[in-house]
Amino acid sequence: MAGKKIGLRPTDALLIVDLQLDFFSGGKLAVPLAEEILPIVNGLVDEAQRSGTQIVVSRDWHPPDHISFVAQGGEWPQHCVRGTKGAELHPDLRLPPGALFVSKAKRPEREQYSDFDGTSLAEELRRRAIDRIFVVGLAEDFCVKESAIDAARLGFETHVLRAATRPVTLEGGERARAQMRAAGVRVIERVSPPYDVDHFSRT
Numbered sequence: 481m482a483g484k485k486i487g488l489r490p491t492d493a494l495l496i497v498d499l500q501l502d503f504f505s506g507g508k509l510a511v512p513l514a515e516e517i518l519p520i521v522n523g524l525v526d527e528a529q530r531s532g533t534q535i536v537v538s539r540d541w542h543p544p545d546h547i548s549f550v551a552q553g554g555e556w557p558q559h560c561v562r563g564t565k566g567a568e569l570h571p572d573l574r575l576p577p578g579a580l581f582v583s584k585a586k587r588p589e590r591e592q593y594s595d596f597d598g599t600s601l602a603e604e605l606r607r608r609a610i611d612r613i614f615v616v617g618l619a620e621d622f623c624v625k626e627s628a629i630d631a632a633r634l635g636f637e638t639h640v641l642r643a644a645t646r647p648v649t650l651e652g653g654e655r656a657r658a659q660m661r662a663a664g665v666r667v668i669e670r671v672s673p674p675y676d677v678d679h680f681s682r683t
């Protein structure tokens with residue numbers, strides 16, 4: 481596991497995907513063990529702040545009749561409906577001022593797992609001269625995966641921190657990591673306390 485150390489820079493972005501109440505236990509679409517990543521993400525937020533790294537926070541922000549919901553023929557229970565409690569960010573997530581917010585899948589007729597799909601995120605990041613993105617959050621096998629693959633496709637050097645994401649299913653996570661790697665995303669397998677980037681080992 482000896483590897484090159486990674487340090488966050490001002491030209492990096494930390495992309496925090498969908499840490500909304502519906503994806504945590506008690507929520508409408510709870511991702512197993514989602515709570516475990518909160519202290520790790522908060523550690524990364526602190527590090528990003530110290531390093532002048534842009535923090536981006538995305539939200540699933542659905543209308544009540546979104547196409548992804550079972551009632552509309554989709555595969556998911558109703559979740560993250562805009563303006564509801566379940567769509568709120570987890571209160572334990574520490575967010576500094578200056579974070580960029582991205583809301584996605586806002587139109588009834590379109591599913592958008594990727595934070596780059598139908599948003600201006602790529603342009604916002606390019607305008608800030610950001611060339612490298614670290615992706616964390618929920619869920620690894622859906623919105624994290626699709627966001628990371630899009631980021632790589634758009635030319636950003638893209639890393640996913642496995643310790644700071646969780647999949648809906650373990651098999652989905654395995655598949656997602658294979659797909660991300662095939663798309664040129666770097667999956668960082670391990671992070672050690674105290675979650676400073678100096679402790680990331682690239683595999």
Ligand SMILES: [Zn+2]
Pocket residue numbers: 540542548559560585
């Ligand atoms: Zn959704």
